[in-house]
Amino acid sequence: MKKMSYAEAIREGMSIRMREDPNVLLFGEDVGAFGGCFGVTAGMFNEFGDKRVRDTPISEGAIIGAAVGSAATGLRPIAELMFCDFLTVGMDQLVNQAAKMRYMFGGKISMPMVVRLPGGAGVSAAAQHSQSLEAWVTHVPGLKVVYPSTPQDALGLMLSAIDDDNPVMYVEHKAMYTLKGEVNSFDPIPLGKGDIKHAGDDVTVIATGKMVHEALAAAKALGDEGISVEVLDPRSLYPLDKDLIAQSLSKTHKAVIVTEENRRGGYGGEISAIIAEEMFDYLDAPVIRLGALDTPVPFAPVLEQAYLPNAQDIIKAVREQA
Structure with missing residues (x-):
């Protein structure tokens, strides 16, 4: 058992595979000697050298394009985009090339690439550096999408993402980089396997990323009121663990979804x-969805906090269900 921060766990997952396989390499803006904009890749340049930890030009199109080309020719690249917002610049390479090449070539090539996408709000980085764009990439056939909420999940999902022969979008919440937690296993966590972060009987709260921790705070507060909340973390958005969701709803019969x-x-x-389509018979109440307001992310901290869903919003929604 070891205690790690979320950032350290991401770095450890990458480093483990880079030590094992010389075909795994990392590149992005300032990931080298500088150690990454958020310090996630600190020390990797010294360990693996400038051939395998490479700084790139400020061009997300070039970064994703290099990942596509290197993956198609036998390497296993990890491409970091400093902010997930800048995925917009590399969308053609990702959506029209990476996601489709294995299919269009009849499976004759693999596309083993990981794209790291630091996202999320809560750090006053304003509208162009704070978005959560995971729905965009889950919409595209050919891409897999994971979103760890703990150091343990960050490490295990990184190992599986690197091992996969398809493009994997690895969403990481930048406000959680300093979050510490126990890491009990250095084994891969299979893509498509969710996790019950808190067991309960009355309402299922399905939460992703940082919202998992808001849901856990809400579950604790509601537990003091005698309301038993189950917190389910999908961990993998695609493939999605529908069996786990069905298992939970067959017990609680109510669902709140918070992203x-x-x-x-x-x-x-x-x-x-x-x-609604596959588990309707389990439900005793309509599904409630919570999310951020439909505005650009505000810069001012007080407005940013008002923009984001939080534990109090979850508590209110669960009370409506219970």
């Missing part, structure tokens, strides 16, 4: 639709 993304068009709506 940090804008509520309109968010991935929470996809989960809600799956529940």
